[in-house]
Amino acid sequence: MQATNGSSVTEFILVGFSAFPGLQPVFFLLFLLMYLSTVLGNLLIMATVGLERSLHAPMYLFLCALSLSELLYTVAIVPRLLADLLATRHAIALPACACQMLFSFAFGFTHSFLLTAMGYDRYVAICRPLRYRVLMAPRGCACLLGCSWAGGCVMGLVVTSAIFHLPFCGPNRIHHFFCHVPPLLQLACGPRVLLVARATGLLCIAALLSCCLLILLSYALIAAAIVRIPSAEGRHKAFSTCASHLTVVVVHYGFASVIYLKPHGPPSLEGDSLMGVTYTVLTPFLSPIIFSLRNKELKAAMRKTFLSRLHPEKL
Numbered sequence: 001m002q003a004t005n006g007s008s009v010t011e012f013i014l015v016g017f018s019a020f021p022g023l024q025p026v027f028f029l030l031f032l033l034m035y036l037s038t039v040l041g042n043l044l045i046m047a048t049v050g051l052e053r054s055l056h057a058p059m060y061l062f063l064c065a066l067s068l069s070e071l072l073y074t075v076a077i078v079p080r081l082l083a084d085l086l087a088t089r090h091a092i093a094l095p096a097c098a099c100q101m102l103f104s105f106a107f108g109f110t111h112s113f114l115l116t117a118m119g120y121d122r123y124v125a126i127c128r129p130l131r132y133r134v135l136m137a138p139r140g141c142a143c144l145l146g147c148s149w150a151g152g153c154v155m156g157l158v159v160t161s162a163i164f165h166l167p168f169c170g171p172n173r174i175h176h177f178f179c180h181v182p183p184l185l186q187l188a189c190g191p192r193v194l195l196v197a198r199a200t201g202l203l204c205i206a207a208l209l210s211c212c213l214l215i216l217l218s219y220a221l222i223a224a225a226i227v228r229i230p231s232a233e234g235r236h237k238a239f240s241t242c243a244s245h246l247t248v249v250v251v252h253y254g255f256a257s258v259i260y261l262k263p264h265g266p267p268s269l270e271g272d273s274l275m276g277v278t279y280t281v282l283t284p285f286l287s288p289i290i291f292s293l294r295n296k297e298l299k300a301a302m303r304k305t306f307l308s309r310l311h312p313e314k315l
Contacts, residue, residue, distance in 0.1 A: 009168035009187070012097055014090040016081070016177035017273055028085040031277075034285040035078045041288030042067040044302065052301040058136040059125070059241075060298070062118045063291060065145055069114060069152070073107035074284045076100060077178050081280075084177065094168075097179040102160040104178065104280075109207060110152025112256075115249055116211040117144040119218040122242050127225045155207060162196050163188070177273055178280065212253050219246065244294035248287050255279045 017024055049055045049064040080100065084090045092100070121144075124135050163181060166188040176183045181204075185197045222242060229235045255278045292299055 009094065009170055009172045011091045011093050011172065012179070012187075013173045014080075014084055014092055014177055014179075015173055015175050016084050016090060018090075019273070024085050028082060031078065031085070031281055032082055034281050035074065035082065038074050038078075038281075038284045038288065039071060041292065042071040042284075044306075045288055045291060045298070048298065048302050048305050051305050055297065055301055058121050058141045059118070061141055062114060062121060062145070063298075065148070066111065066114045066118065067288065069107050069110040069149075070284050070287055073104060073111060074280075076103035076107060077280045081177050092179065094164075097174075097184075098160055098164045101163065101179045101181070101184075102156045104156075104180075105159050106152045106156030108152070109155040110149050112208060112211045112252070113148035113151045114145075115245070115252060116214050117148055118245050119215040119249070120144070122245060123218040123221055125241065126222050126238050155203070158203065159200050162200055166190060166193060166196060175272060176276060178276070180276065183272070208253070208256055215249055215253075240296070244291045244298075247290050247294060251283055251286055251290070255283050 017027055020027070045067045046064050049060045077100070080092070121136060124132050128135065159181065163184055166185075167190050168184075168187050169189040171187065174180075174183045174187065181200060185193060188196075219242070222238075226235050226238045229238060292302065
């Protein structure tokens with residue numbers, strides 16, 4: 001039976017961490033704990049922003065959307081990874097593989113676009129404080145959020161459509177733990193493989209670099225504005241509002257650059273799988289921790305919202 005794109009392959013085998021058979025139970029426990037922490041952390045952030053009226057501001061609205069995109073991105077990849085670490089057969093149907101790629105790319109790029117929108121929000125708050133209420137009015141925030149989600153969905157659809165319109169003639173072993181572009185391109189056949197590989201690579205790199213450059217521009221202008229603040233206390237207060245976002249940006253784009261800008265070389269199952277953990281498991285795990293610990297207002301709101309219900313006598 002052939003797939004609709006002319007492929008003779010109807011399912012793939014996710015090789016994943018099969019190179020580490022003795023460590024798979026350890027990986028399962030570690031990734032499960034990180035996954036649960038990621039889910040609970042992001043749900044906690046969204047619940048806090050929703051319940052605490054003092055956080056009903058553009059900055060925390062973007063943070064809530066960021067937590068949602070990160071949660072959905074993690075759910076698209078990690079449960080399958082955990083199941084495969086316990087299973088003896090790691091087959092995934094071609095349509096399921098396409099769906100996983102679509103959702104992971106859509107939510108992953110939505111995350112990048114939301115980080116860019118948050119950088120713009122910080123720029124307006126520090127460099128254009130008198131126009132903040134006008135520029136970041138509900139309509140403007142809705143536009144930024146809508147464009148971020150729409151842009152992520154478009155990226156996911158374009159990349160996934162391009163990859164899965166290629167025929168797969170066999171073999172069908174994906175040297176990764178999820179349906180990612182580079183290992184799938186190695187399995188594709190036909191005269192258009194090289195063109196699709198270059199086009200999707202350039203599109204992803206261009207999107208990431210554009211977001212990164214816009215964030216760098218925002219922070220260059222923010223730094224110039226902070227330097228002009230006369231008091232040390234004022235400079236510290238202005239920078240503290242950006243610290244958590246800037247830390248997450250460094251982590252996010254640091255790991256992304258390792259993946260997308262690494263030099264071409266012979267494929268390594270061990271290296272690619274371990275490197276893939278950094279942006280599918282580790283980065284989503286760190287993000288809610290960074291925002292919870294580095295953002296004083298959010299940390300205080302979490303303490304007020306949830307500890308007041310559990311231990312009202314301590315407040």
